[in-house]
Amino acid sequence: MSILSLQQVNKKYNQAIDFAINDVSFEVEEGEILALVGESGSGKTTLLRLIAGLEHPDSGIISLSGQKIVEGKRSVPAHERQVGMVFQDYALFPHLTILDNIKFGLKGSNQEVERVAKDTLRLVGLKEDYTKYPHQLSGGQQQRVALARAIAPNPKILLMDEPFSNLDAMLKDQIREEIRQIIKKTGITAIFVTHDTKDALSTADRIAILHKGFLQQIDIPKVLYENPVNPYVANFFGKRNEMEAIPTEDGYHTTFGFISDSEAKKHKNKVKLLFRPEHGEVVQRDGQQLSGKIVKISYFGSHQMVKLADDEGKRVTIRTNPGRSFEGMDRAQFFLWKYDVEEAY
Numbered sequence: 578m579s580i581l582s583l584q585q586v587n588k589k590y591n592q593a594i595d596f597a598i599n600d601v602s603f604e605v606e607e608g609e610i611l612a613l614v615g616e617s618g619s620g621k622t623t624l625l626r627l628i629a630g631l632e633h634p635d636s637g638i639i640s641l642s643g644q645k646i647v648e649g650k651r652s653v654p655a656h657e658r659q660v661g662m663v664f665q666d667y668a669l670f671p672h673l674t675i676l677d678n679i680k681f682g683l684k685g686s687n688q689e690v691e692r693v694a695k696d697t698l699r700l701v702g703l704k705e706d707y708t709k710y711p712h713q714l715s716g717g718q719q720q721r722v723a724l725a726r727a728i729a730p731n732p733k734i735l736l737m738d739e740p741f742s743n744l745d746a747m748l749k750d751q752i753r754e755e756i757r758q759i760i761k762k763t764g765i766t767a768i769f770v771t772h773d774t775k776d777a778l779s780t781a782d783r784i785a786i787l788h789k790g791f792l793q794q795i796d797i798p799k800v801l802y803e804n805p806v807n808p809y810v811a812n813f814f815g816k817r818n819e820m821e822a823i824p825t826e827d828g829y830h831t832t833f834g835f836i837s838d839s840e841a842k843k844h845k846n847k848v849k850l851l852f853r854p855e856h857g858e859v860v861q862r863d864g865q866q867l868s869g870k871i872v873k874i875s876y877f878g879s880h881q882m883v884k885l886a887d888d889e890g891k892r893v894t895i896r897t898n899p900g901r902s903f904e905g906m907d908r909a910q911f912f913l914w915k916y917d918v919e920e921a922y
């Protein structure tokens with residue numbers, strides 16, 4: 578069941594020429610984690626603030642749990658929306674203990690407030706730290722306090738602005754997974770903003786990608802990565818190789834060799850073959866249809882990137898396993914098991 582719905586939402590800031598949000602519509606299912614991604618200025622934060630009630634749209638409808646919280650000029654004030662918010666800098670009260678930070682926004686008897694605050698801190702794995710102050714905690718622990726403070730009042734939806742951007746790269750993978758597990762354990766619906774595709778691909782159930790305030794695509798990570806609806810989405814999730822190709826009856830002639838493909842005859846003019854480094858495979862047998870001069874091999878521990886050039890010096894990069902040796906080799910053969918064909922070239 579959908580818990581949040583946006584219908585044709587538009588937002589233009591005073592004095593701005595362009596709309597920050599253009600006709601954006603989507604729904605979020607109950608219990609889902611949605612990532613909002615896009616380059617700087619694409620409208621991610623604005624969208625989050627519109628849902629939170631910190632900004633008002635020029636037009637459109639926003640519904641939360643079946644209630645219209647925004648429609649035309651009417652809107653439910655932010656503090657009545659039952660939305661939990663985690664800010665990029667965590668915004669913890671420095672002079673309050675961890676427990677008091679959580680208790681701050683809770684209503685009820687003292688006993689009840691104490692119980693809910695302690696339960697929530699236990700849920701995020703901070704039960705020994707009740708009496709500490711924020712500055713006595715690591716960045717990852719402070720983030721868990723911020724998360725606990727946002728979820729303790731049992732909001733309908735949790736909104737997080739760049740939750741992983743202040744974390745040490747070494748800890749990021751672990752903390753991302755911890756946060757995901759906490760959110761899943763509570764069953765709360767969450768939306769987080771990030772500019773890091775790795776955050777989105779690894780943490781979200783679905784990803785919405787914005788460009789100049791327009792929603793480009795919203796889908797599960799695998800579909801966005803493997804079947805992007807346009808070049809903008811495709812390139813946002815990592816570099817794609819481009820190979821010029823001339824279609825024939827039974828395949829494509831490229832400057833790296835011939836690729837058999839019965840679909841090629843559908844195209845009349847020159848095309849571009851687009852593929853990610855992991856959609857190719859370097860092989861050491863002779864007789865492969867594609868080959869290139871080895872220009873560079875970069876070792877990354879978990880994999881290697883092999884840069885190959887054609888006779889004109891045009892390059893493609895293929896990902897290969899870390900154990901493969903290229904010693905004494907001048908050229909390498911490869912094949913592509915997946916590529917997109919782009920016309921009008």
Ligand SMILES: Nc1ncnc2c1ncn2[C@@H]1O[C@H](COP(=O)(O)OP(=O)(O)OP(=O)(O)O)[C@@H](O)[C@H]1O
Pocket residue numbers: 590591593597615616617618619620621622623624772
């Ligand atoms: N308070 C404001 N007043 C005027 N224009 C604004 C305001 N806030 C944002 N904008 C503009 O609206 C557009 C969208 O900004 P927004 O901050 O939502 O993007 P973003 O994707 O979150 O960017 P970033 O990743 O840099 O935070 C930008 O063109 C920005 O300059």
